[in-house]
Amino acid sequence: MARRPNTGRTRALALAYLRVSTTEQADLGASLDAQRTVLAAEARRRDWDIEFVSDAGTSGKVAPAKRDGLGPALERLDRGEADALLAVRLDRVSRSVADFAALLDRAQRRGWGVVLLSPALDLADPSGRFVANVLASAAQYERDLIAARTREGMAQRRAEGVHLGRRSAVPEDVRRRIIAARAAGTAYAKIADQLNADGVSTGQGARHWYPSSVRAVALAQAR
Missing domain, CATH: 3.40.50.1390 (Resolvase, N-terminal catalytic domain)
Structure with missing residues (x-):
């Protein structure tokens, strides 16, 4: 020694x-x-x-x-x-x-x-x-195997249609409104302005809607 x-x-x-x-x-x-x-x-x-x-x-x-x-x-x-x-x-x-x-x-x-x-x-x-x-x-090797099994398990769950990650707190009627507005060609910024003008809650504790938050709801729905 x-x-x-x-x-x-x-x-x-x-x-x-x-x-x-x-x-x-x-x-x-x-x-x-x-x-x-x-x-x-x-x-x-x-x-x-x-x-x-x-x-x-x-x-x-x-x-x-x-x-x-x-x-x-x-x-x-x-x-x-x-x-x-x-x-x-x-x-x-x-x-x-x-x-x-x-x-x-x-x-x-x-x-x-x-x-x-x-x-x-x-x-x-x-x-x-x-x-x-x-x-x-x-x-x-043990850590690599665990990581590989985790990735494979998540991929399988996605393939089965299982939602991974935190569920959205946005009310269902608000999500439908956003999706409908996007389908009609309304820009994210315009949708955010309309939601704010109507006093619609974000469901996430935030005070205002932003184009990015509207986009996140729309993309989540698309997935």
Whole structure:
């Protein structure tokens, strides 16, 4: 692990992260104790100093930066107050590939390490960086698939005639009036003037009709 400058430390400091999902596990302490024992042994093996950070009764679905324990720990790492984040398994840190890929990117940009015992991952090691890149690529692939499915779903709904987007608040009789005026060749500006003169509500909370708002109603009707 690269040594940080101006820290005053003679050995690297790892923040060992512990997490259990349920209050019952937190109360019993068995899972936390097991994680603590394993991580302490790994720190001794690497000749690191260690501080424990925990989130008891916190779901893995919560983004790492938003957790009471892990969030401040990440900020300490960013400030150079510690050298690495250490955890027993990937699911202790995150169950979202995208969230974990973002955390790895943060670590690489800010210059601190991430060490997981399962799957074996260490950003200071070439194979660890390879695993990190695979996870980041998987996260991007997942995002691309979601975007593609969203586009395909919207296209299918349009093909089925389903209206997408916010429904117009313009009253039906006003819409019919605008469509009829346009069919008769009346300009948007002239229709707006007539509606304003008659005190017709826009249905959107605006005080006046404008050529652009008349045009929007007409085009929405055309679709």
